[in-house]
Each structure stands twice: as C-alpha cells, then as structure tokens.
Amino acid sequence: MPELPEVETIRRTLAVHIKDLKINDVKLIWPTAVCGWQDKAFAELVIGRRIIELDRRGKYLLIRLDEELTLIAHMRMTGRLNYYADHREPEKHTHVVLQLERGEVHFSDVRKFGRIQAIPTPLCVRESSLSKLGPEPLEAEFTPEVLKDRLIKKKVTFKAALLDQHVLAGLGNIYADESLFLAGISPQRRADTLSEEESVKLHAAIKTVLQAGVDAQGTSFRDYRDANGEKGWFEQDLQVYGRGGEPCKVCGQTLERLRLAGRTTVYCPQCQK
Structure with missing residues (x-):
C-alpha cells in the first residue's frame, strides 16, 4: 500500500x-x-x-x-x-x-x-x-508532546497505534516497523506505556524514516510506481520490514516475524527489547 x-x-x-x-x-x-x-x-x-x-x-x-x-x-x-x-x-x-x-x-x-x-x-x-486523520508527521506542528498525547490514550500495541490513521496520518506497515526499530521500541508493547524519553526518540525516528523514504522516492516491492512509472529505492535501506528470519544489520540477532493488528510485523528482539 x-x-x-x-x-x-x-x-x-x-x-x-x-x-x-x-x-x-x-x-x-x-x-x-x-x-x-x-x-x-x-x-x-x-x-x-x-x-x-x-x-x-x-x-x-x-x-x-x-x-x-x-x-x-x-x-x-x-x-x-x-x-x-x-x-x-x-x-x-x-x-x-x-x-x-x-x-x-x-x-x-x-x-x-x-x-x-x-x-x-x-x-x-x-x-x-x-x-x-491525525497530525501530519513531517509538519512542524508534529512534536514529541503531540505524539505522546496521541499514543498515551491508546490501550493497544505500538504497532496497532502507529497504523491507526486517526493517531497519525501517513504511516503504514513499512514505516511503522522501521520507525519502531530506529527508536528501539518493541512493536508488542502497549502504546500507553510510552515515556517522555521514548516519545522524543520515536518522534525523531518517525520523521527520519519518513523523510528518508521521501528522499528515496518510496519503497517498491510489487505494485508501487511513481507518476512516471519509476520504482522507489528505499527497499535497499530497510532495516527490518520484509526481513524476517534474516540477521539484524545492527546486532546480528535473527529478526523475528509475528502478526500484530492484522499485519505482518518484523522486529529485532535484541534492539527492541
């Protein structure tokens, strides 16, 4: 998608x-x-x-x-x-x-x-x-405080919360997995356990991952193409998404795959304890 x-x-x-x-x-x-x-x-x-x-x-x-x-x-x-x-x-x-x-x-x-x-x-x-729709994550109005306020009310996993477009607009399976990995947060944890320090890390991770995706003109696995019919190249920078069973690029631990919020989720059990 x-x-x-x-x-x-x-x-x-x-x-x-x-x-x-x-x-x-x-x-x-x-x-x-x-x-x-x-x-x-x-x-x-x-x-x-x-x-x-x-x-x-x-x-x-x-x-x-x-x-x-x-x-x-x-x-x-x-x-x-x-x-x-x-x-x-x-x-x-x-x-x-x-x-x-x-x-x-x-x-x-x-x-x-x-x-x-x-x-x-x-x-x-x-x-x-x-x-x-929730706030735009690449706009200046999106701050760590805004993120914490949106997530602290959600009694669901971090993965489910980030996929909820009412919480935050624009994230889907790919960039939710990548953001949680960069922030070092387990996708299985409940979103209402987010601390002040973690909200800063996750906020920065979301903005970094999304901007990198924009700079790479998106991720093309199957269907996605831009208006000229060209593929994006962010796939080569993916840390966890689609890499279940492969070694983590950071610590070497085998990446695990599970089902959360109806979607396949990949994470590192070492980097995202």
Whole structure:
C-alpha cells in the first residue's frame, strides 16, 4: 500500500506534468472507481476544470481544480496514477483516464480498492475521510508532546497505534516497523506505556524514516510506481520490514516475524527489547 513517502512522490512527479492543465474529457472504464458529489456525476463535475495544485494529506493525494473542486485520490493497496505525454491505450487494470489538454493520467488498481472522489474544496476536510486523520508527521506542528498525547490514550500495541490513521496520518506497515526499530521500541508493547524519553526518540525516528523514504522516492516491492512509472529505492535501506528470519544489520540477532493488528510485523528482539 502506498504510504506517506510513496504518495508524496506521486504528488511531486505528477505535479510536474499536469499542473495548470485543463481536463478535456474523462473515460470511465470501471465507473465504481470514482465518486461524484450529491446528484452530480464525476465526469460532469471535472470536465473543463483546470488543475491548479496538487497537495497531500496522509496517504491521500489531493488534486485541486479551479472553481473550488478537489479530487481526493486514495490508492489503497495497489492503486497507481500514471502520466503519459501521448495517448495510451488503457491497460488491463486501468479504471479511469483523465484526458488533459496535453497528455493523460491513468488510474489503475489491480485490487479495485482505490477511489477518486470529487468534492467541493471548502467541504474537503469536514465531509470526507480527511476529517478523521491525525497530525501530519513531517509538519512542524508534529512534536514529541503531540505524539505522546496521541499514543498515551491508546490501550493497544505500538504497532496497532502507529497504523491507526486517526493517531497519525501517513504511516503504514513499512514505516511503522522501521520507525519502531530506529527508536528501539518493541512493536508488542502497549502504546500507553510510552515515556517522555521514548516519545522524543520515536518522534525523531518517525520523521527520519519518513523523510528518508521521501528522499528515496518510496519503497517498491510489487505494485508501487511513481507518476512516471519509476520504482522507489528505499527497499535497499530497510532495516527490518520484509526481513524476517534474516540477521539484524545492527546486532546480528535473527529478526523475528509475528502478526500484530492484522499485519505482518518484523522486529529485532535484541534492539527492541
């Protein structure tokens, strides 16, 4: 699933191509992939609008159109947004094509979980999934105190708490595992046991890991690609995620794998006691 670094990379690589362009037409191959607003269909809302900005909130990509309309794109497990300078025939799993005055954007999704929702910009936060998101971990407002306040109320494991988008926006399985390893915190511990010192370490670890992921343009194992179809290279820097049974790069202890919050979790029993 694209997490914060992947969605941020998609935002950056897509903005280069489509900012200031008008949407001339919309081709809906699988109409369920989009949502209109009230009684207006998706295509009716977006055709003729100009793309003025691309933003991000957690794992959501926000395509701002003129006349105060926003497209909220959530890639879910396998969604992709790719730009093509020339006309391209839709591939097998392409569900939506935005035909621009120069080039096309294709939304594809093997698992069919992803969606693009059109919503008036003034209502974007209040009346969509964005309304329940926690703080942005790469913003200045995200401090160790904010992190501790969010976690100390959670009577679940650290892994479950970090995956909860209401606690903190943008982290998923990859960056939660990596952040906990860097902070030296066991994913099995309860989040409400976080100390002041640990909140400082975990705060720094989250920001460091996410920024490194952004700098590496994300992690590509299977489906993730940026808007140009390119892979990210953060996989080569992973300390624990996906490495269960292998030796820890720090201490040499065998990394253990377990199931937490419904997700596979990898950690070092020595470095994360």
